[in-house]
Amino acid sequence: MLKIYYYFIYNKLGGTTMKCYVCAKQGVDKDAVAICIVCGMGLCLGHAFKEELLVKDVIDWGFGEERIEYPHTLPRFICAECKLAREQRIRVTKGKSQT
Ligand SMILES: [Zn+2]
Numbered sequence: 001m002l003k004i005y006y007y008f009i010y011n012k013l014g015g016t017t018m019k020c021y022v023c024a025k026q027g028v029d030k031d032a033v034a035i036c037i038v039c040g041m042g043l044c045l046g047h048a049f050k051e052e053l054l055v056k057d058v059i060d061w062g063f064g065e066e067r068i069e070y071p072h073t074l075p076r077f078i079c080a081e082c083k084l085a086r087e088q089r090i091r092v093t094k095g096k097s098q099t
């Protein structure tokens with residue numbers, strides 16, 4: 001009986017279910033469906049960004065290299081903050097590409 005009671009409390013507090021960090025900051029209780037690969041925060045469907053990474057290989061044939069891009073991409077989840085931070089870095093490196 002006591003065990004069931006504790007289980008109920010545990011569940012009411014969220015239990016093992018991870019919550020969306022962005023929503024929690026705004027006082028919204030929403031379950032996380034993904035985790036940001038960079039910072040590790042829990043994200044709901046609305047706050048998770050899915051990126052598709054190309055799977056590439058370079059094969060050295062001896063007389064030249066062949067670059068292969070495979071049809072299936074690697075999915076990964078990222079939050080808005082990390083996405084922004086990453087994109088800003090890409091922009092900076094692109095601008096400095098003359099060096
Ligand atoms: Zn959210």
Ligand SMILES: [Zn+2]
Pocket residue numbers: 036037038039040041078079080081082083
């Ligand atoms: Zn993140």
